Amino acid sequence: MAKWGEGDPRWIVEERADATNVNNWHWTERDATNWSSDKLKALLLGLSVENEEGTCEVTEVSKVEGEASINNRKGKLIFFYEWNLKATWTGTSTAGIKYKGSIDVPNLSDENDMEDLDINITLNKDEPETPLTSLMKTKGAEKIRESLGSYVGYLKTEFTQGMILPTANGVSKSQSSQSKAKVDRMQINSSGSSAPTTNTGVKIPTCKFSIKDTFLTSPGELFRVFINQEMIQAFTHAQATVNAEKGGKFRLLDGNVLGEFTELVYEQKIVMKWRYNTWPCEHYAKITLTFSDRGNETELKVECRGVPESEEERTKQGWQRYYIEAIKQTFGFGARLY
Template identity: 80%
Template sequence: MAKWGEGDPRWIVEERADATNVNNWHWTERDATNWSSDKLKSLLLGLDVESEEGKCEVTEVSKVEGEASVNNRKGKLIFFYEWNIKATWTGKSKAGVTYNGAIEVPNLSDENDMEDLDISVSLNKDEPDTTLFNLMKTKGSEKIRTALGSYVEFLKSEFTQGMILPTANGVAKLQSTSQSNAKLDKTQISSKSSTAAPINTGVKIPTCKFSMRDTFLTSPADLYRVFLNQDMVQAFTHGSATVEGERGGKFRLLEGNVFGEFTELVPDEKIVMKWRYNNWPCEHYATIALTFLDRSNETELKVECRGVPNSEEEQTKEGWRRYYFEAIKQTFGYGARLF
């Protein structure tokens, strides 16, 4: 048997937390189909474009058909994905007239460059001609292309975490390729909060906990409703959002970059949620508890965060200050002193 430092390194069991797939030599495969389907829907649903004539929005993703997988061989990641996507878009003019149409992307594949994607945008039969159709065909198509490019980036960063295992010195060497070595469109979907996803070596994610407090010039009942009412969330985030204001209900806001689930609701007193940024390690959620305290003419909001990745602590704090606290105060006039 080979000793440490001698012989073929493929067969040396290194001093590490697990002794599987030493030096990442053996072929491993991970099915990314279900993850990809959810990711594609989250990136496309609610995507919108706007002009002086009105606004267009992707209101339904009716079909995400295909498959995806990631393979690791000799420390090299190989990506396979092929998707046929169909969606529905709705346009609303400034005059309040609504139009409906369809979107189809038949060839999202590792064999095609992003600029080669076929993005078909059509207007439903019997719908009158509208300038919003041109808006969706041009700016809408480009935004869809950008979102699909983000899917590929997330597949190569978020989903693959843990596939390249750390070696004796704790370093994971990461290489990646695709079936056709296609160039990847580096254009990312615009995000108020997103940053490049951190590379994870497959070990347990170090996390932190912290708390924040702020005061709002309103009642606990009114402030409680702000977090659970979809129209109010869309108002303070200045964009489309999905909010199911009930226990077990899902939420998604800030262009899909923040999402999660309400796990506990005590009317006018407390909200507990599973919460994450889109660029956090796959399936990792923090627990956020909001407590609403009546302070006579004010409401003190206490935010307790647990399970936030260490590397994301400052970004998370800043995000809550800017996109929750300050945005709510400015939108609804609840401005008050900050602790």
């Protein structure tokens, strides 16, 4: 034990304003069970594959049983997770015949590599044989494995924010390995059911940006594209649910984009809370769409505030590609770019 006044960093609590776990010396633990349960459901629900025989989709996640936690000792993070998952898949043949089956993942844990993960896919006993079962056992299982692998990535990056505290010199011991780790993909072919409800209480750095473009259509018609469910499904080429009223919720791109309308001024403005389902729990950006009549054209200004800094480029590209360019191509509203 250090003598009084010798300055052993394990005992110098006054060097931190909050006097908390100086130099990350003490063991701390964070329960990730609730967050993980929401994240696993979001990643699996709505996941789909298709081929010439038809399409298959994960339509229900019936069981998410297990636990997850993260421990910090001397600036080193130790991850523990163990899950037993059950889900339902529904197949639709090209002839319109529907089939149902089950998915069982009994050993998603930190002790197993992702390639060793057991993914058992079966057709319900009362269903006639269908080639769609093979589709789920091949492409479907591959997508499920990818989604569960991304869960592990998010657990090690998104959920761990704030666990490694600054040391006496203000630098985190694991800064180089943990804070720079990112999971950066559009994830259009994965899915989510709803915004996770568990708040980790972590503050994240955010940014703002704006995009301006013009469309060869009227403000009213362009306004309708952003609130009409059928038109949204047309330009995103994916399932969507939209309740176009103040306080109304929306889910786009098979659940990858979630939000709520906070203001609707016909032909003039749309304000919404907006997020990717992979963002930190309960974190939303504020998106303001302003429609300006320019004669034969409509100028659209997209203002984005509160976007996580690490997601700035991805969000910009997403709005440019999956909104602006897709709307122009689908409805023939092409016009010059600013």
